[in-house]
Amino acid sequence: MSGRGKSAKGAAKPTNDIIPANHPETYTTKKVIELFLECFKYILASEELPEMVQLVKGELFNRNYIEAFNSEDKRLAYVARWVPARALAYASLFASLDEVLQMFRDPVEERRVLCVGGGAASEVVGLASLFSGIKLKDGNSSSSLHVDVVDIADWTNIVHKVSLHVQQKWLYDGTSFSSSFVCGDVLQLSAEELHLAEQNLVTLLFTTNELFCEKRMETVRFLQLLSKNCRKGSYLLITESAGSYSHITVGLKQFPVQFLIDTILVGKPSEKNGPWEIVQLSESCWYRVDDREIDYPVKLENMRFFYRLYRKK
Numbered sequence: 001m002s003g004r005g006k007s008a009k010g011a012a013k014p015t016n017d018i019i020p021a022n023h024p025e026t027y028t029t030k031k032v033i034e035l036f037l038e039c040f041k042y043i044l045a046s047e048e049l050p051e052m053v054q055l056v057k058g059e060l061f062n063r064n065y066i067e068a069f070n071s072e073d074k075r076l077a078y079v080a081r082w083v084p085a086r087a088l089a090y091a092s093l094f095a096s097l098d099e100v101l102q103m104f105r106d107p108v109e110e111r112r113v114l115c116v117g118g119g120a121a122s123e124v125v126g127l128a129s130l131f132s133g134i135k136l137k138d139g140n141s142s143s144s145l146h147v148d149v150v151d152i153a154d155w156t157n158i159v160h161k162v163s164l165h166v167q168q169k170w171l172y173d174g175t176s177f178s179s180s181f182v183c184g185d186v187l188q189l190s191a192e193e194l195h196l197a198e199q200n201l202v203t204l205l206f207t208t209n210e211l212f213c214e215k216r217m218e219t220v221r222f223l224q225l226l227s228k229n230c231r232k233g234s235y236l237l238i239t240e241s242a243g244s245y246s247h248i249t250v251g252l253k254q255f256p257v258q259f260l261i262d263t264i265l266v267g268k269p270s271e272k273n274g275p276w277e278i279v280q281l282s283e284s285c286w287y288r289v290d291d292r293e294i295d296y297p298v299k300l301e302n303m304r305f306f307y308r309l310y311r312k313k
C-alpha cells in the first residue's frame, strides 16, 4: 500500500503512492456511491447522459474548460460520470495525508476548508466522507466543518444537493457540517472574499492547470495572494494529472506545472526560501476504484495524479 515520497528536505520519507480504495477513517464506498445514486437519479436514468458525457469529454480534452461546464446538463453529466470516483479518491487522499487526518481527528476544532474549482462537489463529498467517518466513531465530539466552494461555473444546485444529503443522511447532528458556494472567477476575488485568513486548508484539485491556461500572470498573483494571506500552519493541497498533460509552456520550453508551482510557493530548489514548505508529496499516485464494492450504472475510472501538501511557514 505504501510507496516512496519525498519530504521537504528531499530525503525519502514513506508516503502513499497507492492510496487505498476505501480508507478505514472515511465513510464506506457504498455510502458514497449511494449519495450519487440518490442525488442524481434523474440524470443517471437519462437517455441523453452518454451524449452529454461525450460532449464534456471533448471539451475537456481540447482544454475548452469554460465551455465544458457552461450548461446545467453538462455539469450534471460531469457529476454523474466523473465525480463519484474523484470523491472516493479525494476522501482516501485526505485520510492518507497525516496532517489532514490529524486536523480532522481533533474532536473540538471548527474547521474551514476552501475548495477552489470545487463546484462539481468531488471535494465536498471527499471532505464530508472523512469528517463523517471520524464523527461516526466519536458521536459526542463538538467539531464542525465548513466548506467554502468557489468556482467560475454555476454549480449552486449540485453543491446544495450533496451538502443536504450529508447533513440529513450521514451525520447525527447535521448542523456540524455546512457549505457555501460562490460562483466567480477566483483570480478576481480578494483575500477577504475568500476568507483566506480563516482557512485551515485550501484545495486546488485538478484546477491549477486550468487557471494557468486561462490567465498565467493572474494565476501567479493568486498563488502570491494565498502566500500573503493564509495563516501560519495552514495547509494547501494541489493535485493535477501526472504526466505530460500537466506541462505548460514558458517561452520556448515546456515545464511540468508542479515545477512552476513549487518555485512560486517554496522557492528555488537550492534556496527553499518561499512562504510554504512541502510536507508530503507524490509525483505519481494511484487511486484504483474497487469495482467489487460498487454498483453504479456508469463506469468509474482509476486516477493517477501528482500531489503536494504545503504548510504555510
Ligand SMILES: C[S@@+](CC[C@H](N)C(=O)[O-])C[C@H]1O[C@@H](n2cnc3c(N)ncnc32)[C@H](O)[C@@H]1O
Binding pocket: 065, 069, 083, 086, 116, 117, 118, 119, 120, 121, 122, 123, 150, 151, 152, 153, 184, 185, 186, 187, 205, 206, 207, 210, 211, 214
Ligand atoms: C477539471 S475541473 C475539476 C473539478 C474538481 N476540482 C474535481 O476534481 O472534480 C476544474 C474546475 O475549475 C473551475 N474553474 C476553472 N477556472 C476557474 C476560475 N478562474 N475560477 C474558479 N473556478 C474555475 C471549473 O469550472 C471546474 O469546475
